[in-house]
């Protein structure tokens with residue numbers, strides 16, 4: 470059996486300046502995101518809040534993130550910087566791409582980001598990212614399926630245990646990922662959208678693919694051409710015109726297998 474989450478074990482593998490400046494490990498919580506927002510004043514820049522389980526784990530668009538005890542990583546990272554609200558979608562996408570880059574370098578499988586925040590391996594979801602901003606402070610919530618078996622995973626989801634056949638050490642994964650995340654964060658702070666775009670070129674699942682996207686008001690079909698500067702998706706529609714799909718209007722996007 471894998472050890473439980475442990476702040477000292479995580480710290481022993483950390484090489485960061487400010488990410489994980491403090492680490493809180495909770496047994497059970499409603500949501501690590503909500504915990505952060507309740508304790509925002511006390512948490513330092515880079516603080517990491519982890520839980521063994523969440524009773525009200527949150528996904529994008531008010532969806533539920535299933536968070537039972539059983540080997541998932543449920544983690545929120547606090548970023549206190551002079552952020553403006555327009556930066557939110559960049560941070561959400563950047564964090565999904567950084568996580569994907571780490572997983573691919575560590576495990577070698579074909580990990581990809583399905584815009585804007587799903588991390589997939591093959592066609593199954595293995596992680597999701599939710600970035601929320603309040604009072605110019607950002608909280609990046611990440612759920613990673615690590616040691617869960619099929620019985621406790623939702624449909625169309627997989628875990629690192631299922632794809633490798635071996636139980637994984639969550640403390641090591643957290644430390645190693647946070648080391649990479651901080652490096653990527655510095656690059657993104659320096660280069661901005663250009664760095665994000667480089668990651669997108671390497672790790673986006675939908676680039677050049679035929680997709681069908683659902684928004685509140687319309688269905689868009691076409692081929693994904695590019696990533697817009699505001700992190701929207703540029704889709705070449707059936708009529709040959711480019712349409713920009715905004716992150717905030719997206720309900721669902723799927724690849725079409727023609």
Ligand code: BTN
Nearest residue numbers: 500526527528529544597610612
């Ligand atoms: C998604 O795929 O829709 C995003 C899922 C984000 C889940 C994580 S788990 C840790 C943090 N706390 C939450 O309540 N949600 C995020």
